[in-house]
Amino acid sequence: MALVTLLAGSGIGVASGQAMQPYQEYDKRLRTAEQVGALTSDLFGDAVNMFDQSVAFEQTDIDIPGTNALPVKLTRKLVVRPVPFAGMAPQIFGGAGDWNIDVPYISGVFDGAYGWNVGSAGLRTARCSDIFYPHTLPPHRVDDIWSGYSVNLPGQGARSLIALPPAQFKPDNRQASKWTTSALDAITCTPMVAGYEGEGFVLQTTDGITYTFNIGTTRTAGTMGQDSASGRSRPRVEVFLLASRIEDRFGNAVSISYNGKGHPTAITGSDGRNISLQYANDRLVSASAHGRSWAYAYTGSTLQRVTQPDQAAWEINHLADTRVSYMIWNEDPGKGCGNVAPISPKTYSLQMKHPSGAVGTFRFDHQRHYRVGVPSVLCQGEAVSGSAENESSIVHHLAVPIHFDVLGLTRKTIEGPGLPNALVWTYEGVNGQSSLWSGNVPPCVACNGTKVVTVVQPDGSTLHESYGTVYSRDEGKLLGRNVVAADGTVLEDEDLFYVTTAQAASMPFPDRYGSRWGGNDESSVLVRPLARKVITRDGTTMTWNVAAFDAKGRPLRIERSSSLGDSRTDATVYFDDTTRWLLGQTASTTNADTGLVESQTTFNALAMPLQQRQFGKLVQTLSYHPDGSVASFADGRGNTTTLNNWKRGTPQSIGYPDGNAISATVDDNGWITAVTNEIGYTTSHGYDAMGRMSSTTYASGDAVGWNATTQKFERVNAVEHGIAAGHWRLTTSSGNRRKYVYFDAMWRPVITREHDTANATGTDRYQRFSYDHAGRTTFQSHPGSSATLTTGQWSEYDALGRLTSTSGDSELGLLTTVTEYLPGMDVRVTSPRGDRSITHHQVFDTPSYQSPVSIEQPATGEPGIRTRVVRDVLGKPTRIVRESF
Structure with missing residues (x-):
């Protein structure tokens, strides 16, 4: 262990x-x-939601490590979303201009006149201990203004509050709680202490981290458009309940202080970690932590530059804005609600420069995504007030939208010093317009609602991901993916199957996490865990299948198998403290085929591992x-x-x-x-x-007087060895030894140089490196006396990242070893002399080349040699036989 x-x-x-x-x-x-x-291709912090190609950029400026798991960090988040060209645009939480300072919060959008205080029965600030629908004035509908409550926990993404969870989704000692999330967070109530009246929330995750949301702030959220009959609109407000304290089960804590605008001014750990934030004109201008400072500069309200303590900087340039000229749409959707507003065209581009010198350019297009399986009964006709009920006085309304619009990523480019070519990714995934389903009670089992998102990689290979689009069934769920080589060869298929509504009725877990409270995505509250996964590679099918779930929807018994005949079944026992609400640690794993307990862990009163055993030892x-x-x-x-x-x-x-x-x-x-x-x-x-380490001084008193070592990592604003200005160089000195490493914009070494300063010309030694878009080394030169090196070791990879060939320059010419991936998960390696070996493997539910069961080395004109490795169901060798064939 x-x-x-x-x-x-x-x-x-x-x-x-x-x-x-x-x-x-x-x-x-x-x-x-x-x-x-x-650095990797996501160096700009771009997190792409592949389902709709929406993007949020997250960049962490300060992150102070701690002995506990509680974060003391400063992270900025830029969410790319369309805003109306005319009228008052919705305000973001902000703090760093058009970037949010990422803090934990619970938020919702409400009618500006009533906020998160007034429900259908009047003033109700008991928003945690009770549940109510927010209030608005007719003819507006509350669902047009409010879409539920979102929980933001930095590093974990967003989830929604779900009302009235079943008993097994709440702690034993907190059964009165009215709320949970799809992550089974335990939620209780606390008084607000500043910024907003009434109740706040205390949320505990299943790993024992508690967030106290008791500081309030608000932002204007624009207006909901004019009603076609009345011509009236409603102002909206977004209410944020901010976390003032994060605490683990040992009493370690992080406190967050806020100013009057609700922006954090200090993030302080009980262990002494601290980040201080300073503002001017409601914008972050500097942040400091333990003697280091970061500076923030703006153009208007737009963040333009973040300067680090080493004076390297992030640079951000919006090549266009995100404002969309929405047309005023007053037409009636019609009896079938098939008449929808046309999408307004818009292209938005953003360019960022990383401190490394890499420049990323992101293009977004305004896109419409449709859902399938919305029941036609949700297209409701309403009589216009004061008019006779005839056809001309009926206005139709679709209670559940059939589409949504986003600014979706369509192209990403990375360029910079030392990169021989621009790296380009393209994205495409808009599905066609759909119509309403003639059924009444969702989900539509027979509906074929799948859309494919295609990503073309810089090497020409293609990733296809399939997502469900059926309302209340699989909307937004990843259903499958495949990888296609640049020549069109399908290298791998993966299909995902979830528990269906029909199957859920016989499962030990509840059908739902609770009641959807706001929004229109019914599938978000359904407990539908992954039940089966099938991967096909090189003609071999590998299957992961859940044979049994527990009462919380977790796999208890998993069957792993492949079409090669390998199979095993494993059982898991979880350790759950349902009073402290510490869930999901593994207490034991047992191989059902042999009855062997592979691992077993006992825990103390705070759910910490005490003793660990493997196979009983x-x-x-x-x-x-x-x-x-x-x-x-x-x-x-x-x-x-x-x-x-x-x-x-x-x-x-x-x-x-x-x-x-x-x-x-x-x-x-x-x-x-x-x-x-x-x-x-x-x-x-x-x-x-x-x-970054800058010096090492060794202990004195040794028989050898060791030289100190110094390192300097710096940006070079001049061309060196053919690398464009703006690259970085690392210089290491130790006595007379000097080593220089020249980096490209992805901070990968492309040239190294070493020498003895006492005879630099006579001892100079260079080496050159090249990489593919995924950072794999494709060329490593032989050492030489100049930087213009063209001989060495060459490597090629397929779209799955598998090595396909290695070549080496020699006095005999280029010597190449070819690796081929054959049907049956076999691997054939051909040496430069033409000698071949074929390796067969033990494979269960995932592709693996780590467990060979046979290695065949044919020979010309004489018997070949075969090495057989007999393995048990756990993959351990039990016998090795070497024989001729």
């Missing part, structure tokens, strides 16, 4: 695996700070400090390592079973500034403003 968060994380998580020694983790933390990590025993950090862990023989004086996720004192100890000094930023080994020698480390 490995203490996976021993030195680098929250200090409360444990997982299985090979035990890691503490000194290795010190080294790991230091090496992480020493090395520059490559004790492998680890843990103890904890009162704050939840690990105090000690012992192996199966009782050898105990102690961990004390935790700071920022790192124990500063570690005692070993043999009586020796090592220690570290950690500063307020979480950086390890010194490590003292078992015999008392101390190595010290310095850092630059972004936490």
Whole structure:
């Protein structure tokens, strides 16, 4: 068992695996700070909702590590959405101009005259201990203004409040609660303390994190358009109930302070972590944390630049705005509600420059997405007040919309220094117009409501994802995906099947999480977990199937199999504390084919792992400090390592079973500034403003006087070795040794240079590297005396990321090894000499080449050699046979 968060994380998580020694983790933390990590294609923080191609950008400026799992971080979020060209545009939560400062909140949009206070029975500020529909004035309908309550927990996305959950979805001691979410959050009530009257909410997640929402603020949300008969419109307001405190089950806490506008001014951890935020004209202008500062600059109300402590910056340029010229639509939808307002054309483009020098350009088009299976009975005719009831006086209204419009991403481009070509992704996924379903009670079982979203990758390969669009059945659910190579070959298919409405009736879990309270997506409250997954690759079908669920909709028994004949069945027992509401940890896993208990964990009163066993053997025993950090862990023989004086996720004192100890000094930023080994020698480390290691000074007193090492990572505004200006360079110095690493815009090393300063010309050694769009190395040159290197090792990959060939330049020319993926999950490797080997594999529910069962090496003119590996159902080798054939 490995203490996976021993030195680098929250200090409360444990997982299985090979035990890691503490000194290795010190080294790991230091090496992480020493090395520059490559960026990936989502370096701009773009999170694409593939269902409708909508995008939210999330960029974290400050993130201070802690010993507990509670975040002390500053994250900005830009949600791309259309706003009306005319009239008052809806206000966002904001804080950083057109970006939201991402804090936990619960929000809803209401009639501006009544807010979140007035329901159908009058003044009702008991919004948590009671449930009510918000109020508006006729002829407007509340569903035209209000769409329920959204919960935003940073890092977890949004979910909605669901009313009246069944008993098994609430803690034993909180059965009176009126609310939950689809994540089974436990919700109770608390008085508001500022900004808004009445009740707030206390939300506890199933991993024991509690959010107290008791600070209120409001934003104007625009007006709901004129009613076709009355010509009147209603002002709207969005109410935010902000979290002032986040607390775990050990008493660790993070407090968030707000100004009068509801923007955070301080994020403070009980462990001493702190972020301070300063504003001018309701916009964030600076943020500071433990001696470092970030600056924010604007053009009008638009965030344009974020300058980091190292003076590198984010730059943001809106090439067009998101305002849409909506037409005033007063026409009657008609008896079948098939007459809908035409979509207004709009294209929006956004360009961002990363501190690395990479430039991302994002194009969005105004798109319409249709849903299927909306019952025709929801097209309702209403008599216009004061008119006789004849055909001309009837106005039709569709109670559940049949479409929605978004600004959807259609193209993404990444360019920058050191990138030989622009990386381009294109997106397409608009479905055609649909009509109402003739049935009465959803869902429509027979409706064929699927849309396909297509992403063309920079290498020409294509990803297709299929989504459900049937109202109250599978709307928004991923139903399948496939990967197609640039030549049109389908490399992999995946199909997903969920519990159906018919099947749900016989399941042990409730049909619903509760009652939908606002909005029009009925499927959002249905408990419909994934039941089956089928993957087809290279002619082999692999199946993951849930044979039994528990009362909370989680898999209890899973069958894994493939068309190759491999199969196994595994059973899971969960540890649930239904009073403290700590759910979902694994208590044991058992292989049903053999009856063997593969893993078993016991827990303490706070649901922390105490002892862990594998196949009945004790492998680890843990103890904890009162704050939840690990105090000690012992192996199966009782050898105990102690961990004390935790700071920022790192124990500063570690005692070993043999009586020796090592220690570290950690500063307020979480950086390890010194490590003292078992015999008392101390190595010290310095850092630059972004936490990258800048110096290492070794202990004195050794027989060898070790040179100190310095590192400088800097942006270069000049062309070097053919790399355009604006690239970054890392210079490492140790005595006479110099090493220069030149990076591209994705912070991948493209050229390295090393020499001895005493004879730079005679000792210069270069190496060059190239990469594909996914960051895989496609060329690694042989070392040479100049940067213009063209010989070396070449690699090619398919659209699944599998290696297909490796080539090496030699005195005999280019020598190529080809790897082919054959039907049956077989792999054929052909060497440069033409020798071949074919490997067969054991495969269950997922594609894997990790468990060979046969390796055949045919020979010309003589018997071949076969190595057979006999494996049990757990994948472990039981016999190895080498034979001729």
